[in-house]
Amino acid sequence: MSDSCAFCGSIEPLTREHVFGDWLSKIGLDLTPVRHMAGPLNGLPRHMGEQPPFRQTVKRFCASCNNGWMSRLEHVAQRVLAPLVLGEAGRIHPDDQGAIAMWAQKTALTAMLMSSNEQRERGYGLPQAMYTALYERRDRVEPLDASQFWIGRYEGTTRSAVRVTPMAVRVSRIPEPDRPHAYALTLVLGQLILHGLTFDTLAPAVEVANVSRMPQLWPKGAPVLWPRGQTVTEESFLRFADGKTLRSTLDVVDVQPWTPAAQVPRSVVVNGMVRVPALCEMHSIHYPISLLEDALQGIFYAFVTSCDCPVAYLMHTGSDSVNCKAAGASEGISATYADIPGDEMLIRHPAGAFFCKRLTA
Ligand SMILES: [Zn+2]
Ligand SMILES: [Zn+2]
Ligand SMILES: [Zn+2]
Structure with a gap:
């Protein structure tokens, strides 16, 4: 085609x-x-x-x-x-x-x-x-x-x-x-x-x-x-x-x-951060725009974030979207993230620092 x-x-x-x-x-x-x-x-x-x-x-x-x-x-x-x-x-x-x-x-x-x-x-x-x-x-x-x-x-x-x-x-x-x-x-x-x-x-x-x-x-x-x-x-x-x-x-x-x-949740870019609706549909989560730019080059990351519920989320970036891989209490999500192989990276952005791990294929 x-x-x-x-x-x-x-x-x-x-x-x-x-x-x-x-x-x-x-x-x-x-x-x-x-x-x-x-x-x-x-x-x-x-x-x-x-x-x-x-x-x-x-x-x-x-x-x-x-x-x-x-x-x-x-x-x-x-x-x-x-x-x-x-x-x-x-x-x-x-x-x-x-x-x-x-x-x-x-x-x-x-x-x-x-x-x-x-x-x-x-x-x-x-x-x-x-x-x-x-x-x-x-x-x-x-x-x-x-x-x-x-x-x-x-x-x-x-x-x-x-x-x-x-x-x-x-x-x-x-x-x-x-x-x-x-x-x-x-x-x-x-x-x-x-x-x-x-x-x-x-x-x-x-x-x-x-x-x-x-x-x-x-x-x-x-x-x-x-x-x-x-x-x-x-x-x-x-x-x-x-x-x-x-x-x-x-x-x-x-x-x-x-x-x-x-009705497809729209993500917006605010101060260099991409804001997407959290699974709870009441709050938003944020990640640096550079992750999205890398995603377009085929480089993907895992990161942990949370909303005000509070619920913790394990997220993976993909070629078209950022996907929620797990949601729940912070301890369990952190443990799952810790098990992902690879070193943690620090990304600096205008609002502070952001931690993530590069996913290997
Ligand atoms: Zn033609
Ligand atoms: Zn041309
Ligand atoms: Zn929430």
Whole structure:
């Protein structure tokens, strides 16, 4: 499966491509390493470490997609978006609006390929049908049917982010669907933010309005002036990305994050520590972000922590998650931890010291 081109299905040799087009690293944007995140539909933030932004790559496309329609979209995006990414006021001509919306969709689909196979098996990815459908309309240079996009201004230290939130159309008292109806896609690039809603081909699409008063990019209309509407900040980003400024234009219908996805406990990063809900579901536990970064490289740790119940937990980091291996009284948990082979390590972080043991395979 993962040996074929994610878009056209070709089994030609796969080529490596940047999640964000190469042009983004060449337009004079500040490339100081920053912590940046990409990918999470929900669940753990997949931290990409402290490398310069716009450097992540995925190897999932054949050369003819990569050098053909995908590359043509990057050219339009570079010409139209580069000034806005750098904060220069500008406008987007209606003739370019389809290509920019399609480029945003292509970029979100590409970024989602960074999630692990394990995550995708659990449904944390965009449906394959969206990749195929986008490929099939490559010559129309338009986003998928039943898509709306808006474009606005972002202000914050994050220089690149992609976030996808599964959404559902709700009519009062009708039960939640067993799969999302739509996906809210959000891209941050320098000072630019692109936000879109795309309905699944099989789902009932509804029209939505964006109460942030950001100009609509797609369906195309008048030339789009940038920047206009509310600025999205680091504080408002998550709410915005979860579609909280989108309202159905129909009275009895609402568009909301799909609950099964929304209920997956979200971990957040606070002062260099990842905070995840404890098993008791009343408290949280914390561990240094460096453990998550190591986990992405295949290096895993065991550590003991506790919540205010008080309950002690033996935790292991894994490629996608941090797993609770045992919970109970502190003495028993400590004894189990002590039996794990290997030396204890000390990790210093802004809030103090953290002890863990590296797990050997
Ligand atoms: Zn291809
Ligand atoms: Zn590239
Ligand atoms: Zn607790």
